Amino acid sequence: MEKNAEKADEVYLATDPDREGEAIAWHISQVLGLKNPKRIAFHEITEDAIREALEHPRAIDAKLVKAQEARRVLDRLVGYDLSGLIWKKVRYGLSAGRVQSPALRILVEREREINAFKSEAYYNIAADVFGGDKIVFRVVCEEEPRDKKISETILEKSHSGSWFVKDITETEVKRSPRSPFTTSTIQQSASSRLGFSPARTMLIAQKLYEHGFITYMRTDSLNLAASAQAQIAGIITNKYGKEYVEVRNYKTKSKNAQEAHEAIRPTNAALETAGANEEQKKLYRLIRERTIASQMADAKLSRAKVSANIKEGGIPDFSATGTRVMFDGWLACDTRARGEDVELPKVEINETLTLKDIVSEEKHTEPPSRYTEAGLVKELEKRGIGRPSTYASIIKTLHDRKYVERDNRSLKPTDTGEVVSTFLEKNFMNYISDSFTAEMEDELDDIADGKREYVKTLSDFYKPFHRDVKAKEKIDKLTNLGEAPKEFKCPKCGSPMIIKLGRNGKFLSCSRYPVCDGARKIDGSVVEPNKPIGTDPTTGLQIFVMEGKFGPYVQVGENPPKSEKGGKPRRASIPKEKDPASVTINEALKYLSLPRVLGVHPETGKEISANNGRFGPYIVYNGDFRSLKKADSDDVYTIELPRALEILKEPKKVGRRAPRAKKTPTGN
DSSP states (O other), X not given: XXXXXXXXXXXXXXXXXXXXXXXXXXXXXXXHTOSSOEEOOOSSOSHHHHHHHHHSOBOOOHHHHHHHHHHHHHHHHHXXXXXXXXXXXXXTTOOOOTTHHHHHHHHHXXXXXXXXXXXXXXXXXXXXXXXXXXXXXXXXXXXXOSOHHHHHHHHHHHHHSOEEEEEEXXXXXXXXXXXXXXXXXXXXXXXXXXXXXXXXXXXXXXXXXXXXXBOOSSOOOOOOOHHXXXXXXXXXXXHTOGGGBOOXXXXXXXXXXXXXXXXXXXXXXXXXXXXXXXXXXXXXXXXHHHHHHTTBOOEEEEEEEEEEEEXXXXXXXXXXXXXXXXXXXXXXXXXXXXXOOBOOOOOOTTOEEEEEEEEEEEEEOOOOOOOBHHHHHXXXXXXXXXXXXXXXXXXXXXXXXXXXXXXXXXXXXXXXXXXXXXXXXXXXXXXXXXHHHHHHHHHHHHHXXXXXXXXXXXXXXXXXXXXXXXXXXXXXXXXXXXXXXXXXXXXXXXXXXXXXXXXXXXXEEETTTTTOOOEEETTSOBOOXXXXXXXXXXXXXXXXXXXXXXXXEEEESOOOOTTSOSOOOOEEEOOTTSOGGGOOHHHHHHHHTOSEEEEEOTTTOOEEEEEEETTEEEXXXXXXXXXXXXXXXXXXXXXXXXXXXXXXXXXXOOOOOOOOOSSOTTOX
């Protein structure tokens, strides 16, 4: 880029049309030393859009750059401080964040509601009746009694009473189409209709955007370009008729939406299918269908309700409802939203009905449902937590940290997630509350609008926050969660047990640990000892697969008692891509062959060896570590001395960071 920029008369910066894109453009201009860079932005990769942008270049928006930097710095200030504290109090490798932690709290609060829920019985009563035309239809009791005796009384009176039509109501209702997609609504719809995770949806949408099939996918605007509306109106007229067209302009409910942007739509709605694979085609069809439907007329439906009772009275009303589509409107395009028509038989008020059958079914109230990924996205948006462009990465982080796990399509907090969230709620609730998080988003938007100075905003937040974090460093480690039920004694020594949090969740540990390492599962059952997978031919000791602080590993021999002094057993890490449960004895011996001494350097006589580390395979010589890359066909188990010497002669890579700019957009 530097060479091309030096040759060019003009340089146009066409990064993404959002805060991150603006910041990238600024950094590029600094690295290339551009004096008067021209910033262009477009929301679709089409020839017309790019030509239009080239005709209207502008300067880099310093306010947007500051807003992006403020958001990034704030996230790091919160994340680094809180994550460091959680590493000390729970476990290394966990994290907390300005938006991540409120999202986790929402999931944990719902789980507490589920656990505290007390189910109650109720009775659903339904009767099959028919009138003079002999067509049977079902009416349902409008009350659901909690008392079985009341249910039985209703059944008795229903059997002996004279049924009749008490009332008939018929109303015409309209169903309006939904607005075109924003970032959050496409994540929700793709999850419910296509089964895509938010992260997967955004990845697929990115590909569609890059190939010019859809407009920019990170947006909270509901606008459609006038040219797009005109094209869509023509498509609707040709396929369905002029009466199906209703050009609509939607207003976003988000007070900070960037209305200059567009909603997500096809760049050419006449294209019925697009995409390089089936996933892309499915998402494109969903976007196209939603966009076209958003510009169509309301559907008109007729809803009828028939109420029935017995002439003797003394029981609640029973009723049946039916729906009939009078004019399908936008439902002609989005047929999955239509549902089925339910026609009721023709009856008249006071008409006599005959009871064919009546049943009472005992049911039980159910706890609130866990959030799905789509449901969490919707809840975050409703509460003003985070921004749509960040939702997918937030949910991915919750999975990566093992704070949540999927239970079918629902998100269930793990023991680790529950402990971390409880700690943050107890000690930092004012920083992870809905109100604080939403207010901070507003302040960041004010920085983008030039209404607030960003260094002062960050300083006003960080000083008290950092002080609060420091004050909590003295509290006890969070992995000890209290005494276990007294009936559970240590299976090894009979001592009382305590509840602890381990890498795989809660368990019961001997209170005399580390003197005694007796343990039980959280339900009180005894933990089965590690089973050997084979024998080491060199020592004759058994080899085990075990779990440690930094992941799974294989070990030669059992752990010696804590009271005994001596060296640790020989161990080797299991590669990240390998399932520990499937490790064979030959694979274990292969892992244990590391580190391998390859030989000595011909010039210094110092040793060169190969090994596996936390960041992958490497060779090391005299403190000089060099990673082994699969792309170079270098294998830690087979590499020999000549190849190692070649790698050591290569210039050492120091990273891909661009040179640091001389000054920041704030001048500080």
